[in-house]
Amino acid sequence: MLKVRRINNGDRAESEYARFLSSNFSRKSRLISGVFDESMEKSEFRIWNKRGSNFDSVNFYPSWFEIKKQHGAQPADxxxxxxxxxxxxxxxxxxxxxxxxxxxxxxxxxxxxxxxxxxxxxxxxxxxxxxxxxxxxxxxxxxxxxxxxxxxxxxxxxxxxxxxxxxxxxxxxxxxxxxxxxxxxxxxxxxxxxxxxxxxxxxxxxxxxxxxxxxxxxxxxxxxxxxxxxxxxxxxxxxxxxxxxxxxxxxxxxxxxxxxxxxxxxxxxxxxxxxxxxxxxxxxxxxxxxxxxxxxxxxxxxxxxxxxxxxxxxxxxxxxxxxxxxxxxxxxxxxxxxxxxxxxxxxxxx
Ligand SMILES: [Zn+2]
Structure with missing residues (x-):
């Protein structure tokens, strides 16, 4: 369940951006924003609702596997x-x-x-x-x-x-x-x-x-x-x-x-x-x-x-x-x- 948060002034720009993204594209997009610490190891991300009135935190689980090399654009099999x-x-x-x-x-x-x-x-x-x-x-x-x-x-x-x-x-x-x-x-x-x-x-x-x-x-x-x-x-x-x-x-x-x-x-x-x-x-x-x-x-x-x-x-x-x-x-x-x-x-x- 999402808790309603009051959007403070610092968040206003992001709130407007979230609303802009979801209302100006045919596929309804949602804004995810976040910050990393200096070592780039810890991060905090949040996902905004379409009206830009609320957000919730999101976790990304890192994959254990990395893609070794990019082969460029290959036709999908x-x-x-x-x-x-x-x-x-x-x-x-x-x-x-x-x-x-x-x-x-x-x-x-x-x-x-x-x-x-x-x-x-x-x-x-x-x-x-x-x-x-x-x-x-x-x-x-x-x-x-x-x-x-x-x-x-x-x-x-x-x-x-x-x-x-x-x-x-x-x-x-x-x-x-x-x-x-x-x-x-x-x-x-x-x-x-x-x-x-x-x-x-x-x-x-x-x-x-x-x-x-x-x-x-x-x-x-x-x-x-x-x-x-x-x-x-x-x-x-x-x-x-x-x-x-x-x-x-x-x-x-x-x-x-x-x-x-x-x-x-x-x-x-x-x-x-x-x-x-x-x-x-x-x-x-x-x-x-x-x-x-x-x-x-x-x-x-x-x-x-x-x-x-x-x-x-x-x-x-x-x-x-x-x-x-x-x-x-x-x-x-x-x-x-x-x-x-x-x-x-x-x-x-x-
Ligand atoms: Zn053991």
Missing amino acids: LMFARQKVFGEVFQRQLGELTVALIGCGGIGAVFAEQLGRLGVKKWLLVDPDRVEIVNLNRMPGATRQMADNRWHKVEYVKQLIKKIYPTGSSVKTIPTAIENQTTQQEIAAADLIIVATDNHRSRQIAQELALQYMRPLVCLGTHIDIQADGMPRMYCRITVPPLGGGWCLMCGNIINLQKAALESAPVEIENLASQAGYLEGINDPAVFWLNSICASTAVGVIQGMVSGFLNVEEGLDWIYQFPESQWYKTNTGYLSTPDCYFCGSEECDL
Whole structure:
């Protein structure tokens, strides 16, 4: 609700200008005026009503992404006609964005398909695994032939992107684990890191890279279990830790460090641990539709981050629960952990 303010003498010129703008142009314009401090970091803006009798303050959320270069006037791509309502700048930003996708399985593939259709053309795909028959219940466009021919998952997702953009896209595939040093350098060079794997260790490394190189990180996951009474519980979770620390996947308990340590252990120990029931392993239940809710929401979150209509400065952690059909939003204020070993503000030698 707008509070009516009395226009004082200092505001009279702006008040008249606001009225002039809204009454002299066919498209009703409104005046937004503001000031910056000396460092150009803090600002205050206000938007005037059409009669110039009142104003309200407005906040601009800065986008986390800057357009790297201007290509001059390019003809608008007809492919994006139905989303041009979001603006040419938005579309151009997506076209310039390099996205590192760690995990090209059931969630990663749906995510790539959707963010690709939205306009992202530059990809780095990281996953050591190959397409298997057990994946075919949830990977769009994946075939039995791909499984028989032991396609790498990164090559399968590359094909999804190349079907959208036969030309004008760049997709680099790295069929290794994220532990690989060269792979980590490639990931650090991307504008945005997405981690959609089913293990804690890779999420931990992705988070460490994001903190070290100040890259935005989006973490996706789903979980299904069956309760004692036979009722299934299904969750999907989208987490965006704040860019420069404050809380992270580790101190926010989004990943389990003990499991991460077990996952990085040699194979023999891993086998022992899995016999003792410490690792859930590859038999975790997963379905296409739940993965899709997760991937779709994450793509929406990224659209909000790029456009600036979603403020993720404090981070974001959303959990969807089915069949209750409930979204839970973690109060990120409670996640803040100043003495976290990984993201804490106190400098320490890692
Ligand atoms: Zn932390």
